[in-house]
Amino acid sequence: MQYHSPESFAQAARLAAEAEGVTRFLAGGTDVLVQLRADIVTPDTLIDIKKIPGTHDITRNGDGSWTLGVAVPGAELGEHAGLVADWPGVVEAMNLVGSTQVQGRATLTGNLCNGSPAADSVPAMVAASMTATVTGPDGERVVAVEDIPTGPGRTSLARGEVISALHIPARGENAGDAYLRFIPRSEMDIAVVGCAVNLRLDGDTITEARVSLGAVAPTVLLVGDAAAAIIGSTLDDAALDRLAAAASAACKPIDDKRGTIAFRTEVAGVLAKRVARIAYARAKGEIIKGHHG
């Protein structure tokens, strides 16, 4: 295994494009090292992107949007008061990944590129309409987060392409986001179902919403029907029931060691309601901490 630590994304992309065999980018390493250790994937080329300038930065842009360096670990997101105030759902989703120790390393970008349908941060990023800058041998492009994963362990990134930054839109007024997942223990598990909601209010009425689900299909789902179920409502019981039904209806899960089809389908609806209530309260200006914040 060849180890490289380039000093620019252009150089990283070039290394990846020219490398033979299996190439992996190393950010937090919490997936790459596990796969290496277990002989699941031993890359021929490992490109550590943490020495590239800017990869550790959290930047609030002039228009209120955010740019996140690709090597910022979850713990640093959680410690950034401004980011937590704007996008508590994105931060709490990332902070649910693994342990305190894992939070010291694991990154949003890594969680995304690992391609796990159960990745906690991905539904929250999708609900937040986040985008990624992708640097390749031929330059840069900007891609919606939901277009990156294409199936378990697979992404739409071409050979030589690497995510070089993540972007969150400006938060704007009267809006809130939230993420919850179901796991059997209180910590340390992979999501059996995950759900994120991002919404905006006009008075008490929801005017915009995005609802996404994790671990219920081969990739993260952006569920338009679920958003439609609550847009125009005040999140009354009937709207919540419609939301739950739409979320459950969107599920295309599998039976596996972590959960059954019936369980995932049912709990997706339960979570959607709970998450929507939190997002709604946040949009109203309430401070609601993550489940163990």
Add this chain to the structure above:
Amino acid sequence: MSKIHVSTTVNGDAVEYLCDPRETLLDCLRDKLSLTGAKEGCGTGDCGACSVTLDGRLVCSCLVLGVEAEGKEIGTVEGIAEGDVLHPLQQKFIDYAALQCGICTPGILVAAKALLEQNPDPTEEEVRFWLAGNLCRCTGYDKIIRAVMDTARDMRETA
């Protein structure tokens, strides 16, 4: 396969080693520097027995490559005591019998120390969630949580 030369700092001391890029920081600490306090319980970041600090940040050393330690500051259980004076957590763990077999203890001490440095007055729930990545199979965590809470109280009073 060529090895890579790494210069780093462990518990304040400058050290160097040569490692295969596949070797973890845990492998390097244990096998190259003979610092066997950090333990490998799982190798997948699920048990926390290999906890160390990397530039002050709590991490699993099994999820860090040895080559990534270049130029970093690493803290291990061997560096917690000041000479022959135990850190208050270490003393309290002995006093409270907060260990049975002791294999998870180094990782828990490193993690608990990192917690108290960031939050000197944690609630029981905060301690439990902070330590959720440190598995202990012997104690049921009861005495561990009490020891950490009581150390925090002592340290606040003496601070």
Add this chain to the structure above:
Amino acid sequence: MVEVHLWSGLRSLAGGCEVVSVEARDTGEMLRALVRAHPELQAPIDAGVSVAIDGRVIASGLTEPIPDGAEVYLMQRLRGG
């Protein structure tokens, strides 16, 4: 004479008897006497048995004295975890 109570799984090896009377002063003699009386008991005794004498469980000892009139039970050999 010692009356030795067998667990029910052994009874088919002892002519259907639930209790076997043997001459024995200690556990080792008792087990040897049982095999003399019912040779098919050799297999379970070789596999390992414990003996309860008046409720006191002898896990493996062959030299424990058996007082007159003691209540004696054979048990599967005890192990631990």
Add this chain to the structure above:
Amino acid sequence: MALDDRKSDGFTFVGTRPNRPDGLDKVTGRARFGADASAPGMLHGAILRSPHAHARILRIDTSKAEALKDVKAVVTRADFSDKVEFAPGLEGDFWNILENVMAGDKALYDGHAVAAVAATSALAARDALKLIEVEYEVLPHVTDVDKAMLMDAPVIRQGAADYSVPEGMHPNVVRKHESGHGDVEAGFAEADLVIEDHFTTEATHQGYIEPHACLATLGADGKGELWCCTQGHWIVQKTCAALLGIETANLRVTASEIGGGFGGKTTVFIEPVALALSRKANKPVKLVMSRSEVFRATGPTASASMDIKIGMKKDGTLTAAQGTFRLQGGAFPGGPADFTAMCAFAPYNLPHVRQVGYDVMTNRPKQAAYRAPGSPMAAFAVESVIDELCNQLGLDPIEVRLKNASREGTKASYGPRFQRIGLVETLEAAKAHPHYTAPLKPGQGRGISCGFWFNHGGETSVSLALSEDGSAQVMVGTPDIGGSRASMALMAAEVLGIPYENIRVTIADTATLGYNDVSHGSRVTYASGLATIKAARHAVEKLCERAAKKWGIPVDAVKWENGCAVPSGPNAGEFDPLPLADITADMGRTGGPISGHFEATPEGAGVSFATHIVDAEVDPETGKTKVVRYTVVQDAGKAIHPTYVEGQFQGGAAQGIGWALNEEYIYGADGRLQNSVFLDYRIPVASDLPMIDTVIVEVPNPGHPFGVRGVGETSICPPLAAIANAVSAAAGARMRQLPMSPPRILAALKADG
């Protein structure tokens, strides 16, 4: 808390809570565990494992691996190798162990070892494994206990059954146990309510955080050194010597500090392989398991399928009980069906009782002991039915248990009469505990359960040597898993009358002490403790002899009090007390060094009982359970170091919580273990648990000088049932299957609602 530091029981040291002697080593990272040893010129070993649940091994080609420069030895069991690495012609248990540590003709489970290499680095060894070619003929497999008993099930091994199995059963049924007394049918006829139900539990792993590790050196001269983490190094010595074909005494085994065992480190897995590699390479070999190897190839506990039938009168009197217990113990005989059967009804005075156990083989790893092997699953099934009887008859579950509880003189379900036991005392203490009457919140349920375990004595040797300055060294042979050095030092201090701090307890290696049985059966504080007391008393006899000689009086006129020889009475003469240190100061010139010994097999480990109370909260929308309050009440006989007794209680409860709610071996249709990492083998984490309250009941064991009963195992017997009863109450649906995972609970809620 039942005990504190005020002493009112005649003991000076016993019952106090001093710091453990090895505490400093264990909080500073200095303590050396299995994987912490190294040797000059050491090689690293790695083991190739079968990916198939059941397969004939047609061919193993190791030539490509052997051709690597870094590879110094490769071993297999293959008959076509030039040299047999392991001893030929083994029988019985040794053959089973050899077959388990290295497959012979067939791989019997996913993870079964088929070859091993030693190379100059751990990475080189792992790389070499990939070059070993194994040709398998994949065979049909079975991993479920009930399916393994069906007549069309694949046969794991013909002829493995012993005398106890009746004709006509499938060859996978290898042992049958049947016991009981009375006429159960007559008993059921007397009952006002009879409940019959079926229960299952999954295999769970002991889950010690330290993977198996060893460092082996074996030379061409047949002399070896082995360092390993084990619960008993003499059994390692005996087994490895047999498997390698060398004399036992020529293999010296040193036990490292041990990072948890719970029964799982009472046998060998990698040690004989490391020795074989070392002999072949003529260099020390270190072998360390990965976590995945631990899950795939070391002992989980057995899984169980159980049918229970119990009859009760309206006043709560039990009339009869019957149970059938089928235990799946992996690809070898040894599932603890006999213990499951014998423990099942032990807490109750039953006029009519019958229990049948079947030990069944499947294509899974060989089960190993796990804390009271066999008993927790029995308690789960039996105590669930008793709970249901109480519910349906509107009776208080503790009152019913008190009414039927086994006491001194009760004829046990497994045969003999009980000696002095403490079940009633634990029930009374549970009833009196504020937890039992505390109000419950909506969505919560409370469960209780009793549990029983036999405990064990076993071969024990202890040697105690006095130093000239009056300090003492105690050498014991039972590895210290949870603070036993402290207990030994307390008991030695009690007898010698010298300060706890002046006693150093060492875990001796196999070359420096006589044989010791494994640290199992909750025997360490009981048996090594008894041996320590007797060894100290032996030394005291010698101290008294020296004093008698000095004073010129008969030895029976000298007694030992508070660390001094004193005249036994006014007739003995007037002498100032002679402190221990004054006698040892010139012992070299008054008769020689003074030591005490004990070598015997103590036969008086008292059985023990516990009662647990647990409150659980169930999320009705997701089926997720949270244990919100937990109280352990258990009879310890006499708590030598109460803090470590509490620790055993708490640890057993926590493992039981995991077993009840989330832990399980999950096999795919291909027979492969799907969750061989801690991510998916979900043991409780700190945020899953509440504080675990403890009550130490002390009903002294007549078989121990200070009254000790083992405490390590009984604590895991009640939790499965207590939690199941609490969850069933909270959910309003009887849970009959472990683990009570959220999907199962949610399904039960839906079926019920």
